[in-house]
Amino acid sequence: MSIEKLPDRERIDAFDKVRGATRYAADFQSPGMLHAVLVPSPIAKGTVVRINETDALAVPGVLRLLTSKDFPEPDPDFEAPTGEDDEDEEEGFSAPSTVVDVIAYRGQPIAVVIAETLEAAIEGAEKVTGEYEEEPFSVVMESPGARREPIDEEITSGNAAEAFGRASVVVDETYVSPTQHHNPLELLGAMAVFEDGRLTIYDTTQHTMGVKNAIAASLWIDPARIDVKSTSIGGGFGQKAHAYGYSVIAAHAAILTGRPVRIVIPRGHIFHIASYRPKSVHHVRLGADSSGRMIAVRYVAEHENSLAGGLSPAEYHEGTPRLYDIANYHGGGIQVRLDRPDAGFMRCPFPHQACFAFESAVDELAHKLGMDPVALRLQNDGQIDPMSGKPYSSRFVTECITEGARRFGWSQRSRAPGSMTAPDGTQIGWGMALGNYPSSMSPAIATLRITANGKTRIAISGHEMGQGIKTTIANVLLDGLDIDPMGLEVVVGDTSAAPQHQTAGSWGTAGCVPATFKAVTHMQAALRELLDGRSVPGSIHRQLATIRRPYLQVEVSEVAPGQAPEALEYLRVSGDATAGPEYPDFTSMSWIAHFVEVRVEPTTRRIRMPRCVSIVDCGRVISPRTARSQVHGGVVWAFSAALREATEIDPRYGGYLNSDLAEYLVAVNADIGEIEVGFVDKPDPLANSTGLKNLGEVVMAGASAAIANAIFHATGTRLRSMPFRIEDLL
Amino acid sequence: MEPIAYSVPTSAEQAVSELMSEAGACYVAGGTSLFDLMKLRVERPSRLIDITRIGYDAISTSGSELRIGANATMSNVAENPTIARDYPILTEALLKGASQQLRNMATVGANLLQRTRCSYFRHGAGAIASAGSIYPCNKREPGSGCAAIGGLDRTQAVLGVSGACTAVSPGDWPVALTALDARINIFGPNGRRDLPVSGLYRLPGNTPHLEFDLKRGELITEIIIPKTASGLHSTYHKVRDRESYAFALASAAVALELNGWKIEHAHVALGGVATRPWRAPETEQFLIGKTIRRETALEAARLAFVNAQPGRHNGFKVELGIRTLADALMIASERTRTV
Ligand SMILES: Cc1cc2nc3c(=O)[nH]c(=O)nc-3n(C[C@H](O)[C@H](O)[C@H](O)COP(=O)(O)OP(=O)(O)OC[C@H]3O[C@@H](n4cnc5c(N)ncnc54)[C@H](O)[C@@H]3O)c2cc1C
Numbered sequence A: 001m002s003i004e005k006l007p008d009r010e011r012i013d014a015f016d017k018v019r020g021a022t023r024y025a026a027d028f029q030s031p032g033m034l035h036a037v038l039v040p041s042p043i044a045k046g047t048v049v050r051i052n053e054t055d056a057l058a059v060p061g062v063l064r065l066l067t068s069k070d071f072p073e074p075d076p077d078f079e080a081p082t083g084e085d086d087e088d089e090e091e092g093f094s095a096p097s098t099v100v101d102v103i104a105y106r107g108q109p110i111a112v113v114i115a116e117t118l119e120a121a122i123e124g125a126e127k128v129t130g131e132y133e134e135e136p137f138s139v140v141m142e143s144p145g146a147r148r149e150p151i152d153e154e155i156t157s158g159n160a161a162e163a164f165g166r167a168s169v170v171v172d173e174t175y176v177s178p179t180q181h182h183n184p185l186e187l188l189g190a191m192a193v194f195e196d197g198r199l200t201i202y203d204t205t206q207h208t209m210g211v212k213n214a215i216a217a218s219l220w221i222d223p224a225r226i227d228v229k230s231t232s233i234g235g236g237f238g239q240k241a242h243a244y245g246y247s248v249i250a251a252h253a254a255i256l257t258g259r260p261v262r263i264v265i266p267r268g269h270i271f272h273i274a275s276y277r278p279k280s281v282h283h284v285r286l287g288a289d290s291s292g293r294m295i296a297v298r299y300v301a302e303h304e305n306s307l308a309g310g311l312s313p314a315e316y317h318e319g320t321p322r323l324y325d326i327a328n329y330h331g332g333g334i335q336v337r338l339d340r341p342d343a344g345f346m347r348c349p350f351p352h353q354a355c356f357a358f359e360s361a362v363d364e365l366a367h368k369l370g371m372d373p374v375a376l377r378l379q380n381d382g383q384i385d386p387m388s389g390k391p392y393s394s395r396f397v398t399e400c401i402t403e404g405a406r407r408f409g410w411s412q413r414s415r416a417p418g419s420m421t422a423p424d425g426t427q428i429g430w431g432m433a434l435g436n437y438p439s440s441m442s443p444a445i446a447t448l449r450i451t452a453n454g455k456t457r458i459a460i461s462g463h464e465m466g467q468g469i470k471t472t473i474a475n476v477l478l479d480g481l482d483i484d485p486m487g488l489e490v491v492v493g494d495t496s497a498a499p500q501h502q503t504a505g506s507w508g509t510a511g512c513v514p515a516t517f518k519a520v521t522h523m524q525a526a527l528r529e530l531l532d533g534r535s536v537p538g539s540i541h542r543q544l545a546t547i548r549r550p551y552l553q554v555e556v557s558e559v560a561p562g563q564a565p566e567a568l569e570y571l572r573v574s575g576d577a578t579a580g581p582e583y584p585d586f587t588s589m590s591w592i593a594h595f596v597e598v599r600v601e602p603t604t605r606r607i608r609m610p611r612c613v614s615i616v617d618c619g620r621v622i623s624p625r626t627a628r629s630q631v632h633g634g635v636v637w638a639f640s641a642a643l644r645e646a647t648e649i650d651p652r653y654g655g656y657l658n659s660d661l662a663e664y665l666v667a668v669n670a671d672i673g674e675i676e677v678g679f680v681d682k683p684d685p686l687a688n689s690t691g692l693k694n695l696g697e698v699v700m701a702g703a704s705a706a707i708a709n710a711i712f713h714a715t716g717t718r719l720r721s722m723p724f725r726i727e728d729l730l
Numbered sequence B: 001m002e003p004i005a006y007s008v009p010t011s012a013e014q015a016v017s018e019l020m021s022e023a024g025a026c027y028v029a030g031g032t033s034l035f036d037l038m039k040l041r042v043e044r045p046s047r048l049i050d051i052t053r054i055g056y057d058a059i060s061t062s063g064s065e066l067r068i069g070a071n072a073t074m075s076n077v078a079e080n081p082t083i084a085r086d087y088p089i090l091t092e093a094l095l096k097g098a099s100q101q102l103r104n105m106a107t108v109g110a111n112l113l114q115r116t117r118c119s120y121f122r123h124g125a126g127a128i129a130s131a132g133s134i135y136p137c138n139k140r141e142p143g144s145g146c147a148a149i150g151g152l153d154r155t156q157a158v159l160g161v162s163g164a165c166t167a168v169s170p171g172d173w174p175v176a177l178t179a180l181d182a183r184i185n186i187f188g189p190n191g192r193r194d195l196p197v198s199g200l201y202r203l204p205g206n207t208p209h210l211e212f213d214l215k216r217g218e219l220i221t222e223i224i225i226p227k228t229a230s231g232l233h234s235t236y237h238k239v240r241d242r243e244s245y246a247f248a249l250a251s252a253a254v255a256l257e258l259n260g261w262k263i264e265h266a267h268v269a270l271g272g273v274a275t276r277p278w279r280a281p282e283t284e285q286f287l288i289g290k291t292i293r294r295e296t297a298l299e300a301a302r303l304a305f306v307n308a309q310p311g312r313h314n315g316f317k318v319e320l321g322i323r324t325l326a327d328a329l330m331i332a333s334e335r336t337r338t339v
Helices: A014-018 A054-058 A118-127 A160-166 A208-219 A245-257 A267-273 A313-317 A351-369 A373-379 A397-408 A469-480 A513-531 A540-546 A566-574 A624-643 A703-715 B012-020 B034-039 B074-078 B081-086 B088-095 B100-105 B173-179 B229-233 B281-287 B294-304 B316-338
Strands: A034-040 A046-052 A062-066 A109-115 A129-134 A147-150 A155-157 A169-177 A189-195 A198-203 A226-229 A261-264 A280-288 A294-305 A328-337 A427-438 A444-451 A456-459 A488-491 A551-558 A589-600 A607-617 A672-679 B005-007 B025-028 B047-050 B065-069 B183-188 B191-196 B219-226 B234-240 B248-259 B262-271
Touching (some): A034 A118, A034 A245, A034 A267, A046 A109, A054 A118, A109 A118, A109 A245, A160 A280, A160 A294, A189 A245, A198 A245, A208 A226, A208 A566, A280 A351, A294 A313, A294 A351, A351 A703, A373 A397, A373 A427, A397 A427, A397 A589, A397 A607, A444 A566, A469 A488, A469 A513, A469 A624, A513 A540, A540 A551, A589 A703, A607 A624, A607 A703, A624 A672, B012 B025, B012 B047, B012 B219, B025 B034, B081 B088, B088 B234, B173 B262, B229 B234, B229 B248, B262 B316, B281 B294
Parallel strands (some): A198 A226, A294 A328, A456 A488, B005 B047
Antiparallel strands (some): A034 A109, A046 A129, A062 A109, A155 A328, A189 A198, A189 A261, A280 A294, A444 A456, B183 B191, B183 B219, B248 B262
């Protein structure tokens, strides 16, 4: 394994992006293209008795209207096994809902209008009326009809109940994180073309294989006849991590009409049908002995979900038991079942909320113990995963904390809350918190071809959501091979080019970079063999030209530690074959420490964050430029999640009220102070062949807690329910 | 498809006559407000009469009054150096509104006519862009009821509310103009008239759908602001949920006429908390003859909220409004000392 530091290279797609040349799914056009618009259900729950189509069909330009009757039942025998299936019971493939006549939530599509123009399709959709049998519904956790469903498994180590008996200081508090929606700039949308018995769909998705299988199962098509292309995504953040019904609808419409069909979901409708970060309530009980050793945790997390959604509160316990060396842990969870769409992954899906709760509790503990929050955390560091008893592949938490404290100037902090008030009354607070996130890995298959005429093409798993996966791959190739950067093409997110993993959970880089390194090594070996000891000057292109070889190609595959070769088969059929964070011999996590300064205005009490220092242990940094940008983005979003974002749901109607970018407030540039980023940058010796660990999610974990802790330090007021708004400190 | 006609008259006379000859016609200037509402199906005009080529975009600061053409863009007015120097209240009110891109398009005349941001009003007209949602709203659909009362009302008004409507008048600029006793010049089917800006806005009462005292076809052509020395000691102070690009939770426009340290006359208006740009005469009255200190400012500010009627989630706007106004008074009076 080569462990040199990799250079800081600019984004390879930056030039196209700043010129507006990058093409997103809905930018693709095809001659004769039609437009499809979904008709949202105006009721929150019930049954469609009749749909009145006449007015819609009378709109000039409207060609067809499809209702649930026009869609087949999904193929019950369709299978797309995943890496997880062989451990657990065999789960059948579950296709996303498309157009329904039994309405599970407000806004669910009850029809689709297909027209020659977008305007006609919208007008047609607005002219559809229906008759419904309405049913009572529950849409918020506090609704009387909300069904509380405890999860089966309990996540335990040691004996928490007994250990609490020995604790001399206990914190027992409840923390809340609100419903939030992703709002990437690029709307959900797709363009489907059916030609010569082949379906090609340009979609905006982090999971092209998922879309392929959803279409195959829903429309009874052989997956081998479907190509899904999602080559540039205008932000995904987990919203696009799974297949939606709109992709199937576009495909079906293209097949039925024999013409290309584009569908774009307006933002207000995305709020109603896409996934979201569920509101969650975290009950944390944390006990320590008088020396500040944390010895017992009881943590129950509840969150909102649809009636059958699978997103499990058990996952809040993937990170928190591993933050510290705590011997006794008892974790539980409750699904709160509501008449809403499925809750889903949103950046740093579980640890963001869990670390907010847990790291706030740790701060409360430090305060009760009269200890410095940094000292308390350093004292509870450990190298063994208490849940599995296995060592961590690498854990540089103490390094993250001490480096962060040094850069931030933590030693200048005076401990008492409110003790750092400025002469003008501005309350200044310094807070810190840790975050962690599982470091998972996906197998990958890559084809690398270098030609004598100056081109290089790599086709590999992964989706470019703007996080920089293409740049990361390019950095490895350009570092290891003497090739022309201008002739380099990185092909990701295209099922016709290479098997595609679902790019989520931060395993994107771990799901393609080890294979890219391997491709480089194999290419070097193939070239050596080809040159057979001859010394040929120039780049690889020149060398190939000199020896009159049109091109040289290698194909490689890579699996995660401990993974059997079948993993590659799962990758091929479902795109879902991840491993980790628990591997046979170790547990692999990424770590971060955030240090935050907040300033609270004396009069109208606006909260500002002039600076943040974040130090990450993500193993070896593969692409410094895009890695730094990930940390900036994570901190910005944690700020936004803690101080700005909340989706408003009116329990009387079941709709999402602030469903546009003017009313759903995300952080803006003027909100953001200085963010200083540091990397431990020590290669992980075990996690994979290249020493990297995951980055994109961990960056957000814990930062919201650091903000809350800083607010407490500034004001003496502990805020436990996000988002913290102006009225909370008035 | 519902057709929309579009025309570009080159004089005010032509614009008015085109408007009067089609029932569904309406004016459009920058379109930043109207086009949104069209997509949301709150507005459904049959003809758009683009008034950006009829003139009325000049800014004159030389006479005894400031005269600003209704078609001047927000960004052009905000960049005017004389206004920035002598009337920070005006420049700040413009720069703290919307975003640079919007201000480049939006006109200062149309700004006076923007409609409320109440989500039930905007997102309840059944548009596909709002996921087909239909909410009762007396402003949009007279007699249908008000979903905000008893609903999610954190951003609703606490002053000037009625049992039919609590929607906030969202603009910043109209608040500053109200404080400075500005007038508008109107050209319409029956000729020209002047109207104080404060006379443009109606309280919701039982008829929240009637928002502006403008007759059909009337065009705002000019904004006229009497010159006043208090402009030098003025500010528009805006508190919102983020540092930029958000409507006010509470705002205050303040301009003070001073004699030494004493206030001779105070201009005070509030935004973000009321159903129309809200003049605060009790506060103005109280301040006459006072020397500004923080306690005085708070006491004066409280008077403006004596009759506040908060709903379920917006009670904080009373305290926030008071503190915002008190801060504005302090900022304006600090400016006194530097000039
Ligand atoms: C996302 C967003 C955020 C915003 N934030 C703020 C903010 O923080 N503060 C703030 O104050 N504003 C804000 N605005 C509102 C913005 O200032 C207004 O949209 C803008 O001023 C309207 O100007 P316009 O020329 O684009 O109006 P248009 O959309 O062209 O017209 C608006 C209305 O006025 C009528 N009209 C136009 N000109 C005339 C005229 N001369 N005479 C008679 N009728 C006329 C039109 O018929 C229409 O009904 C925001 C807007 C958006 C979209």
